[in-house]
Amino acid sequence: MNSSAIASNNSPKAGIALLTDFGLSDVYVGVMHGVIAQIDPNIQVIDLTHQIPAQNIAAARYCLMEAYPYFPSGTVYIAVVDPGVGSQRRSVAVQLTKGYLVGPDNGIFSGVLSQHHAILAVELTNSQYWRTSAPSTTFHGRDIFAPVGAHLASGIPLLELGTKIDAQSLVTLSLSPYHLMGNRIDGVIQYVDGFGNLITNIPHQAVTEKSWWVEVQERKIPSHNSYSDVNVGEPVAVMGSHGWVEIAVNCGNAGLKLQIGWGDRVRVILEDR
Numbered sequence: 001m002n003s004s005a006i007a008s009n010n011s012p013k014a015g016i017a018l019l020t021d022f023g024l025s026d027v028y029v030g031v032m033h034g035v036i037a038q039i040d041p042n043i044q045v046i047d048l049t050h051q052i053p054a055q056n057i058a059a060a061r062y063c064l065m066e067a068y069p070y071f072p073s074g075t076v077y078i079a080v081v082d083p084g085v086g087s088q089r090r091s092v093a094v095q096l097t098k099g100y101l102v103g104p105d106n107g108i109f110s111g112v113l114s115q116h117h118a119i120l121a122v123e124l125t126n127s128q129y130w131r132t133s134a135p136s137t138t139f140h141g142r143d144i145f146a147p148v149g150a151h152l153a154s155g156i157p158l159l160e161l162g163t164k165i166d167a168q169s170l171v172t173l174s175l176s177p178y179h180l181m182g183n184r185i186d187g188v189i190q191y192v193d194g195f196g197n198l199i200t201n202i203p204h205q206a207v208t209e210k211s212w213w214v215e216v217q218e219r220k221i222p223s224h225n226s227y228s229d230v231n232v233g234e235p236v237a238v239m240g241s242h243g244w245v246e247i248a249v250n251c252g253n254a255g256l257k258l259q260i261g262w263g264d265r266v267r268v269i270l271e272d273r
Contacts, residue, residue, distance in 0.1 A: 065111030196253030
């Protein structure tokens, strides 16, 4: 064996990042790990989260979008929040500059695709790369997405996996964009995290180096640098680590206290200094 072949065989595999709403009380996640290992036990698999609220595509969209920049180039992201499993919805894989997306075509990838250009997309029609040519109608994560992701991570070209489709035809999850009008910015809640923090779709850049506060249901919420800048139990608006304006409650749950959630409207008021 020549040195170039040795170098090729010893080169690191692309990793896989898994995101689902399967939870951890059942074997579903472990089974997906097992399917990947059957194809190539040397693939590193990282679990992003399996605690997405059941069937909550919007939460999955946000979490995948936020996780994407923190992984090495070539990573394969398998995302399975799939209330339409077994229906006519497409199974797809998408190539981006730094990696691949594998999962159902239901809007779950629209957050990533709003920030990163799709180079190529395919519908997963080649059953040669599935676990079985007769997949279950309730567990495509096991029978289609996990094996396809493993084959991608092992070096199988994307076009081998199915039929090329127009990336513009991929389903987009509708989320109203934020709007700047005079001294106000209108936006919506795009995610509620496990602490009950309300993540808006208003980016940091819109309020950086400005004085501002948030209006929610006629309630004024002051902006500060940290949660602890207000009393325990009081709401506060901050620029979160994720890059969006966030509404929180110090040592509390903003979603419960304010009784708002995904898609609800919020307004930022900019003040003259």
